[in-house]
Amino acid sequence: MKKRVLFYLVAIVSTVSLQSCATNYVASKPATYAKEYKTDAKVASLSTTVTERDKQQLINSFLAEKAVSLNNAKNAIKNSEIAKSIRHNTTIDNILTEAQTYLGTPYRYGGMTRNGIDCSAFVLSVFGAAAGLSLPRVAASQSQEGESIEKEKLQKGDLIFFSHGRRISHVGIVESVTEEGEVKFIHAATSKGVMVSSLNDSYWGPKYRFGKRIINENGEAYNNLATTTPASSATNF
Numbered sequence: 001m002k003k004r005v006l007f008y009l010v011a012i013v014s015t016v017s018l019q020s021c022a023t024n025y026v027a028s029k030p031a032t033y034a035k036e037y038k039t040d041a042k043v044a045s046l047s048t049t050v051t052e053r054d055k056q057q058l059i060n061s062f063l064a065e066k067a068v069s070l071n072n073a074k075n076a077i078k079n080s081e082i083a084k085s086i087r088h089n090t091t092i093d094n095i096l097t098e099a100q101t102y103l104g105t106p107y108r109y110g111g112m113t114r115n116g117i118d119c120s121a122f123v124l125s126v127f128g129a130a131a132g133l134s135l136p137r138v139a140a141s142q143s144q145e146g147e148s149i150e151k152e153k154l155q156k157g158d159l160i161f162f163s164h165g166r167r168i169s170h171v172g173i174v175e176s177v178t179e180e181g182e183v184k185f186i187h188a189a190t191s192k193g194v195m196v197s198s199l200n201d202s203y204w205g206p207k208y209r210f211g212k213r214i215i216n217e218n219g220e221a222y223n224n225l226a227t228t229t230p231a232s233s234a235t236n237f
Contacts, residue, residue: 087219091131092157095215098130099173099186102194109190119171122188123159126173127214133221135214139171146212146222151199154183154211160199162207170207172197 099122108116112125120142124135136142143161154160154174160183162170172187175196183199199205216222 084218088215088217089219091215091219092155094130095126095157095173096175096186099126099175099194102126102188103186103196104193105188106193107188107190117188117194119188122194123171123173131215131221133214140168142171143168143210143212146214147216149211149213151183151208151211152181155213157213157215159212159214160185161209161212162204163209164207168209174211 102114102117102122102125105114105122106116107118109118110121111117112121117125120137120139123139123142124137127133127135135145139161142159146159149155149158154177156174156176158174160172160174161168162172170187172185174183175186176184178184184196185199186194186196188194189197197204199208214221
């Protein structure tokens, strides 16, 4: 009898122990899965963060390189414009400096030397020596070169043309323009040879016809002036 009771007691204890283990197993399993899921989510989140960071760094690097390239391009353009301006100013200064060396040279119709020179020969000699340009021989042909310039926009180095009638017969080089707008020019006049006059003069003012710009903003000639034009019978005064 005692053995039977002991057997039943052992059986009951074993059954309770097995149920407890089973309960613990079932209850602990979902907790293990949840922990693994959270770990995987953290890894995925970290990977996404790293990817976004690398992407932003790449974009920032590209934008920085683009900004540098754009800045370099702007500097190149600026330097190019500065170089053109310097070349233009230097060319004009050379022209006026050369022209001033002729001051006092006597006028001689058809003359082309410092012993005697006419207006168009004076202009072509100055532009040839100072800018390496070969202008036509006579004023009427010279007036066909370059770009037309309004009187109010005349600048140093521009050519200005005059006439007694319909045909252009005289030319000068603008030497300066005052703040008041007075245009002074250097030319070979029949009366006093190479001299400086003003468009405000009662003699030259009415005879003024138009202005031409031979040297552009880049310090270069507007037209191809490699060849000369044969002289005509026009009078240069």
